Amino acid sequence: MRQKVLIVDDEPAIREMVEFALSRAGIDHVSAADAGQAEQLISQSPPDLLLLDWMLPDTSGIDLACRLRGDTMTAELPIIMLSARGEEEDKVRGLEIGADDYITKPFSPKELVARIRAVLRRTAGRALDEVEVGGLALDIRSRRVMNDDAELDVSQIEFDLLNVLMSNPDRVYSRAQLLDLVWRQNVNVGDRTIDVHISALRKALEPTGRHRWIHTVRGIGYRFSPRH
Numbered sequence: 001m002r003q004k005v006l007i008v009d010d011e012p013a014i015r016e017m018v019e020f021a022l023s024r025a026g027i028d029h030v031s032a033a034d035a036g037q038a039e040q041l042i043s044q045s046p047p048d049l050l051l052l053d054w055m056l057p058d059t060s061g062i063d064l065a066c067r068l069r070g071d072t073m074t075a076e077l078p079i080i081m082l083s084a085r086g087e088e089e090d091k092v093r094g095l096e097i098g099a100d101d102y103i104t105k106p107f108s109p110k111e112l113v114a115r116i117r118a119v120l121r122r123t124a125g126r127a128l129d130e131v132e133v134g135g136l137a138l139d140i141r142s143r144r145v146m147n148d149d150a151e152l153d154v155s156q157i158e159f160d161l162l163n164v165l166m167s168n169p170d171r172v173y174s175r176a177q178l179l180d181l182v183w184r185q186n187v188n189v190g191d192r193t194i195d196v197h198i199s200a201l202r203k204a205l206e207p208t209g210r211h212r213w214i215h216t217v218r219g220i221g222y223r224f225s226p227r228h
Contacts, residue, residue: 051082065079
């Protein structure tokens, strides 16, 4: 399977240069001009690597990287920071927040491709393509829920909820945590919306009997556990 890189840079000339270099190298890619577009693309189809500019118009690349590292669904996403800031303290800061590499502008396309391939080799297998518990499986790339060999019909929000819960069995998530992890910046979503989606998710799982694995923890939130 060909690997995909998400390029996040607000400079069209930089994006075009990187896109051309990756195309010649046989690496699939998509592009975003700001953090908001990047987060939308990541939620729709997680890339294999994020090429992230430090300076973005809506929020800094550093802040975006911190958010991704704090999210269970993107915590292991390989990140290469791009920046015109070449001072040592800037490089150290970028690496300390979790970037896998730091490249200073201007850079050569050949070096960029070589560094991307090096990070992909280093992080191969670090991110999960599938989450499976007791015969219930999530295909992260295709965003499908499989019960043994049968696909279940769930919405994208329900998939994200199940991904969070199944990735950490027996952990109790508060409604506030689920809001932050699944809806992120949508401030109009409240606790009642979470309860509605959990109910819909249970209904989708009901024919399999696995709806009982999603437990309500009174006064707190929800837990996924096949053992209770």
